[in-house]
Amino acid sequence: MEPKKVLVITYYWPPAGGPGVQRWLKFCTYLPEFGIKPTVYTPENPSYPIVDEALVKEVPVDLEILRHPIWEPYAIGKRVGKDATQTLSKGIIDEDPSLLKKFLLFVRGNFFIPDARKAWVKPSVKFLKRHLEENSYDTVVTTGPPHSVHLIGLQLQKELGIPWVADFRDPWTTIGYHKSLRLLPWNARKHKKLEAAVLQAADHILVTSPSTKKEFEEISKRPINVITNGYDRSNKPESQIDLDKSFSIAHIGSLLAKRNPEPLWKMLAYLCANDAAFKKDLKLVFAGVVAKEVKDSLRAHGLLEHAEFKGYVGHSEAIALQHQSQLLLLLEINSPETRAILPGKLFEYMMAKRPILALGPKGSDIKQLLEESGSGEFFNYDELTTDYLGAYLLKAYGAYKKQSLELEQQAIAKFDRKALSKQLAAVLKSETLARQSSS
CATH class of the missing domain: 3.40.50.2000 (Glycogen Phosphorylase B;)
Structure with missing residues (x-):
């Protein structure tokens, strides 16, 4: 045929x-x-x-x-403001954009x-x-x-x-x-x-x-x-990748200002202040463009010393980072408009078989998918309590210390x-x- x-x-x-x-x-x-x-x-x-x-x-x-x-x-826009144009073309929209960015957004949206x-x-x-x-x-x-x-x-x-x-x-x-x-x-x-x-x-x-x-x-x-x-099984690392020695929490991909997870930074700062071992072991890894507001927030919570900013990395390096990290961070904007978003990296996170820590809006499709596959934990911003988030982080950290931070994953073959x-x-x-x- x-x-x-x-x-x-x-x-x-x-x-x-x-x-x-x-x-x-x-x-x-x-x-x-x-x-x-x-x-x-x-x-x-x-x-x-x-x-x-x-x-x-x-x-x-x-x-x-x-x-x-x-x-x-965008070629014309770069002559007006190279940084602003590149930022907009990547989809990075600041929480409080400059006058130039506001103008470019207006032109982009209406013309x-x-x-x-x-x-x-x-x-x-x-x-x-x-x-x-x-x-x-x-x-x-x-x-x-x-x-x-x-x-x-x-x-x-x-x-x-x-x-x-x-x-x-x-x-x-x-x-x-x-x-x-x-x-x-x-x-x-x-x-x-x-x-x-x-x-x-x-x-x-x-x-x-x-x-x-x-x-x-x-x-x-x-x-x-x-x-x-x-996820594509052919993209798996060819050789065994050892897990990070640190208690690493990695975010792969662009981290926009509106995805900035303030409750998470606040809780991590609290745990660092009250647990010297946790503070020593914590590492935050960011691979991709990170908005200024996110970096400012990390600084305000005293977490900048734990942060490693890798910038954009190639696909193969991104996959390697996913496989070596202790926890994988998935963030979505807390808005009804984002309930339908299932980021592509979510499925590659699944392939890495590392626990996923996800924060997003109430009613997000991410929650159902994580529960069905046993791939991680979803936290709804509207009902998020620091006790709940803190308990999860301490449980994950305890498992990490025992070298037993693993998943009992199921039903992910359909996402191949x-x-x-x-x-x-x-x-x-x-x-x-x-x-x-x-x-």
Whole structure:
């Protein structure tokens, strides 16, 4: 049987770094095993906020990749304020941004709808329309953010009638940072209108969490499948990695100001002040961009001496850090808008088999996933008591001292990238898409 041909339209692709690139890099690696032949379309000259050249080696050698130029406003923004522009392009929004950052946020939010990559839509439609007319594909897949990528799929569907799957790695108008864009009322409505147009037109919708599915079901009657992010067993360290000698608590990835876990810093400071051994053993490891507000908070609580800031690290180093740390820290903004977020690193944390200490909003999908898999403990900010958090930390520290800080993990095989690719292949071969393709 001939494999089904799928055109994947994505902004993030190696050498882009960070979690956004991992999802479709892994899907494109494993889909051929399940009768799907992907082709990737991506920018020729993107302005990636994070670069990881090592990921280029993970791209399958036989994968066809199409590229087309993109114009982005960040090049102009760098002339106005390099640091501010790079910060915004990474998604780092300060708690109290400078006047320049406020101005750039206003421009980004109100003049570039739905996002700063919108100028890629028209030339991509023109380029891909010609390519699709000359080459046979069964389905087009768009993955966002940036959600302007979905507008490419929307237009191709309208003009060519090709079946289209819209993959949402994050929500659109309910994502946590959306309120920080300082949208004028009519532009906020424009975002909602575009979101609804995509959700109501796509032949199939993919999301990464149950809460996002529930949210989108209120807007669209189209089929919606939850296919979470995951971990890749092939990315495990080749050799055994020894655990840190210190009682290390590691956070891997960008740590934004609004994710700053003040109750945790306060409790760690209290334990350090009342337990000399705990103070001596504690180490806080941060791999990725850390907001100034977080560093200021650590300083205020006297924890800066325990902190190690590694900056951005490559994917392989990040995985090594996950395997050697005593505890892995997962933080989400305390807001209803973030309940649907299941960060990609959560699944790699699972693969590391180190206990996860998670803080987030009430009703977070993270809590259910951690409980089902036995991968860690979730603390709800709204009901968080220092006694509860302190008891957990002391219990973990006690186990660390006995060299018995381990997990009784279960049911994580379904989050393996190959297993998730099999789920995706079933969607791409579904009767709904097949009928659309033949009509």
